[in-house]
Amino acid sequence: MSVDVAEELRRVGLRATVPRMKVLSFFLDQKQRHFTAEDVCRQVADENLHISFGSIYRVLQQLVEAKILRSGTLHSTRIVYELDNTPDHDHAICVSCGQIEEFHDPLFDARQKEVGERLGFLVVGRQLVLHGYCVKCRAFAPGSTGNSGEQ
Amino acid sequence: MSVDVAEELRRVGLRATVPRMKVLSFFLDQKQRHFTAEDVCRQVADENLHISFGSIYRVLQQLVEAKILRSGTLHSTRIVYELDNTPDHDHAICVSCGQIEEFHDPLFDARQKEVGERLGFLVVGRQLVLHGYCVKCRAFAPGSTGNSGEQ
DNA sequence: TTGTCTGCAAAAGCTTTGCATGAAT
């Protein structure tokens, strides 16, 4: 596993350094997929090792450039990173517990193209995040019928 | 017009001060709808008047709370403000010139509800931004067929 | 050895906040 990580890094033209290997294997080892720079920094550290914020951000940026990670903004204005090893997808985030689900719906793609044509836009991508209550948190939802009300 | 602004402010429980009236009438006067705090600060100022960043941010926040403005993040992680006087809508932004179009497509609403059900989510809102090339900038687009390629 | 990377700390960009002064009611 660690060997693969080193080779993967060299494959994309990066030296196999401790910070880069740690960060990359961190993403590969987790079941959860979405992390901020702070998450990574905190969870990658142990008694023997601390990686500076500067390096964390630099490494994350390089991995994004190498198309090993993707970055975007989901909740707040903080950048969130995820492995770029799955097909294009959108996100649904629970406003109560923060859980993130990924989904893909081909109809959104078709629809977005049509909308683009209506506007004269040549659409090349989108950022779509659904906000709602996940299975575990539905009980805490205020109303009952699930209709749009946010921005 | 200025009178309306003062009354509108009092209606929502805010004193009719110069910074608040200036900011609100700024939004009402523009054809363009989307501004950052810096935009507002810069464009509201003239030789006789300068409103501090602190006040700009405080006023914008209050107007959002009063549901006169909405806030969100469109391009980057900078907060963008717009009048809350139109129905719910999404945004399309030109990656070349930055122009922003608003649109509403009921099929997205229906679709988002279905996707939510598939995930067990009770969807209450969404953030959807299409990225593409506007009419004037289509010529600069790299490929030709407009398919998704971003996050 | 050589060129690249890291840690540190400082800076940068955006937004928020504390406090004394000043304005609205």
Added chain:
DNA sequence: ATTCATGCAAAGCTTTTGCAGACAA
């Protein structure tokens, strides 16, 4: 007169950057 808002400047939070020492190849 009282209460609330503003300006200023400082601080907060996230992210970026410069530089000297350290490491990978």
